[in-house]
Amino acid sequence: MPVIDITDLSDPRLADFTRANDVALKKARGTGHGLYIAESALVLERGLRAGHRPRSVLALGGTVHEAVALVGDDVPVFSGPGELLAELTGYALHRGLIASVHRPPLPAPEQLLAAARRVVILENVVAPTNVGAIFRSVAGIGADAVLITPRCSDPFYRRAIRVSMGTVLQVPWTRVGDWASTRELLTASGFHLAALALTDDAVSLREFAPPERLALVLGTEGDGLTPDAIAAADTVVQIPMRHGIDSLNVAAAAAVAMWAVGE
Template sequence: MPELIEVEDAADPRLADYVRLRDVELRKSLEAERGLFIAEGEKVIRRAVTTGYPVRSVLTTRRWLPGLADVLGGARVYLVPEDVMAGIAGFAVHRGALASMARRELPDLKTLLTEPPGTARGTAGFDAAGAGPRRVLVLEDLVDHGNVGAIFRCAAALGVEAVVLSPRCADPLYRRSVKVSMGAVFAVPYARMYDWHHGLAELRDLGFRTLALTPAPAATPIDEVALGPRVALLLGSEGDGLSSRWLREADEAVRIPMSPQAMSLGVDSLNVVAAAAIACHGLMRGAPAGR
């Protein structure tokens, strides 16, 4: 049974994990220092727990407790009045509960890309026959947490098996990313690429063909490109797109064809989330059997 603790004061130090949830810079430093992230709402909390993230504590009101009781085990649960809940969070918590979850250690890039798909960690070596993930997204400098969360949701829905983040990418476990993804950030394994300069060469050494998504007219339409057994699709930042270095070093530039009407209106590209969804669907063409 959960350990239930009644709290009446929003300034109670026991609630320190939940302070100023809208302050991005504060939350970045606080969550990194304490090794935690915040999950919001019954569905997201449930998904975090069932995928193996330990619960540090839960903050909720009495009316929302029954929906979570079966997954909380012996977790510490702070019960607060409705007005105190909103005061602590700084916004109305429409999904009824917040949970402070312990982060897990991320795999390094090689481990992520050489383990069997669907495992959190692995010891399997690279197998030319296809032991590791075969369809991967690589995000370069996407700094909007909502976009990162939405792309993880696209990846989970469309069969992408892993995500690689450049050093400056937003944190997938930041509260907004988790919320927008509806917990998909827990389902799709990911790692950070700390050596941005040589990152694409490392992907190539692991057997991946790298495709750079760009609106450039000279790029190959994504539904015509030769995919191969292992493909890493590169997506660039919301405004500037991929860096010139990655565009140069990718094996091939690919694009999502726009309709003639769109081109006449000056619309030559989609936002990064819409582009990711279409491109992820395109990656499934020619995917190896047994996915």
């Protein structure tokens, strides 16, 4: 398929890029599970390595050949001057290209837990930037999978993908239900659940001896974990702090906790 020069911004084939928000992309027509936006060749390449299927690419002139090399001849690559593409999308393509990519179906939690030894659970973390930063730490410091609760921000949101440097496309993740069913699932899979929270009986991470299979749960910004999450935990742990500070940003706390319980 030849590279397509953009001459008409109303071309329906460009609909994926015309200021579509994350919610609209998730409901995009002609897809099984919606779309996500991959910004930059690096992020697109990580999605391709994960087996994700691009629907189209929007590229500045200097990155057209790179885009074609990544997606092949069967995926349309649209191109045009930077000013025109910025008018189309609502922002400048500083990273050269963006791609609309089909969201893959989410795996069953049992499937992820079967081969995992370290799991991170995010309860109601609402900021996509925090979700993305946590995924980047998961990929770099080490955990086998991420489970997210129903009210947690979607890791496939554009900002989460961007902040994670595309690692949300590499780290296995899926959604879970309420705490009763999640606790049952973790027990059946042999996981010890450690909740990161400030309670009177919390154990310092310095003193916590992580078991063979560990699920570490972190809560929403500000309020932290819900009472149901704490009640479901086998152990409550906390990061030892200094200078009268009692907590860290959830993304920073996740990185510290993963390092502390790492192998």
